[in-house]
Amino acid sequence: MITLAREIWIVFNRSLRLSLREPLMVLVALAPPVYFVVLFGPLWERSLGMSRDQSYSVFLPGLLVETAVFGTIFAGVGLVSEIHAGLLERMRVTPVSRTALLLGRCARDIFMLLVQGSVLVALAVPFGFPLRIGPLLLTFVLMAFVALAATSLSYALATVVRSEMSLAALANIINLPLMLTSGILIPVAYAPEWLRRAAEFNPVQHAVVASRALFAGTYSDPSVVRALVIVVLVGSLSAAWAVRRFTRSIH
Numbered sequence: 001m002i003t004l005a006r007e008i009w010i011v012f013n014r015s016l017r018l019s020l021r022e023p024l025m026v027l028v029a030l031a032p033p034v035y036f037v038v039l040f041g042p043l044w045e046r047s048l049g050m051s052r053d054q055s056y057s058v059f060l061p062g063l064l065v066e067t068a069v070f071g072t073i074f075a076g077v078g079l080v081s082e083i084h085a086g087l088l089e090r091m092r093v094t095p096v097s098r099t100a101l102l103l104g105r106c107a108r109d110i111f112m113l114l115v116q117g118s119v120l121v122a123l124a125v126p127f128g129f130p131l132r133i134g135p136l137l138l139t140f141v142l143m144a145f146v147a148l149a150a151t152s153l154s155y156a157l158a159t160v161v162r163s164e165m166s167l168a169a170l171a172n173i174i175n176l177p178l179m180l181t182s183g184i185l186i187p188v189a190y191a192p193e194w195l196r197r198a199a200e201f202n203p204v205q206h207a208v209v210a211s212r213a214l215f216a217g218t219y220s221d222p223s224v225v226r227a228l229v230i231v232v233l234v235g236s237l238s239a240a241w242a243v244r245r246f247t248r249s250i251h
Contacts, residue, residue: 007096011104012111019112030116033067037123040185056129061139061211062184064117068143069178069204071113072151073171075105076158080167083158088249098247102155106239109151110144117143135214142207142227148235149203152242159249178204203234 019026041059082088094101117140125131154171161167181188181199188199199205210227218224 004097004100007100008104008107011096011100012107015105015108016111019108026112026116029071029112030119032070033063033116033120034123036063037120037127041124041127056124056127057215058187058212059184060120060124060129061135061215062182062208064120064139064143065146065204065207065211066179066182066184067117067120068113068146068207069150069175071116072109072147073154073175074168075109075151076154076156076161076167076171077164079105079155079158080162080164083162083249099243102152102243102246103239105155106148106151106242110147113143113147114140130215132215134219135211135217138214138224139211142211142231145228145231145235146204146207149231149238152235152238156238156242156245159245178202181205182208184208203230206230 037060041056041063121129121131121136153174154167157170158167161170179185181195181202182204183189183191183199188196188205191199206223206227207230210221210224213221213223
């Protein structure tokens with residue numbers, strides 16, 4: 001386990017340095033959530049009859065969770081490029097375990113996501129978002145496991161699809177229903193009965209509900225424990241499948 005952790009750290013550092021060489025891509029990934037904070041967030045105050053503090057206490061936690069999906073579901077596109085360039089073939093001769101090669105990438109994606117989440121919180125504070133450290137840290141935990149599920153799924157699909165355009169289209173197909181049934185744009189409580197029932201099968205929606213409960217001050221809300229169990233389970237299963245797919249693809 002110590003050796004695996006060290007190898008994951010090495011791959012994480014290398015992947016992070018490569019990402020920081022292209023800061024424009026980081027800004028491009030951050031732009032859509034920033035637009036939501038600046039342009040869509042204020043609409044909640046009037047359309048739902050909430051005060052400014054209330055609107056951002058409800059809207060931003062949901063946006064943070066959705067960003068965990070949107071910011072990582074396209075991660076596999078880069079892996080497809082590496083497959084085409086023959087980089088995975090070269091990895092066969094490296095002493096680093098195949099598991100570390102994948103999990104190090106996932107760790108990089110999650111780290112970048114949490115940095116983006118911190119930027120969104122900083123931008124939302126002037127709009128009236130109440131900064132509460134405890135709920136924010138627990139929301140970041142939810143985000144991390146949601147991101148682990150999304151980025152692992154993306155990497156696993158990259159070993160199946162083997163086409164950047166096809167994978168990007170598939171990621172959009174997955175992301176849109178997750179976003180629309182998660183309640184980040186309009187609370188699911190306003191949806192018809194059939195849509196509310198469908199949303200119960202969306203793990204992102206459970207994370208959104210839990211994060212909003214945390215910022216409402218209800219730490220003991222059953223939705224918090226339920227969301228933690230769901231996202232940890234889904235994240236772990238997605239990572240296990242991705243590791244298996246990734247390992248087979250470079251043997």
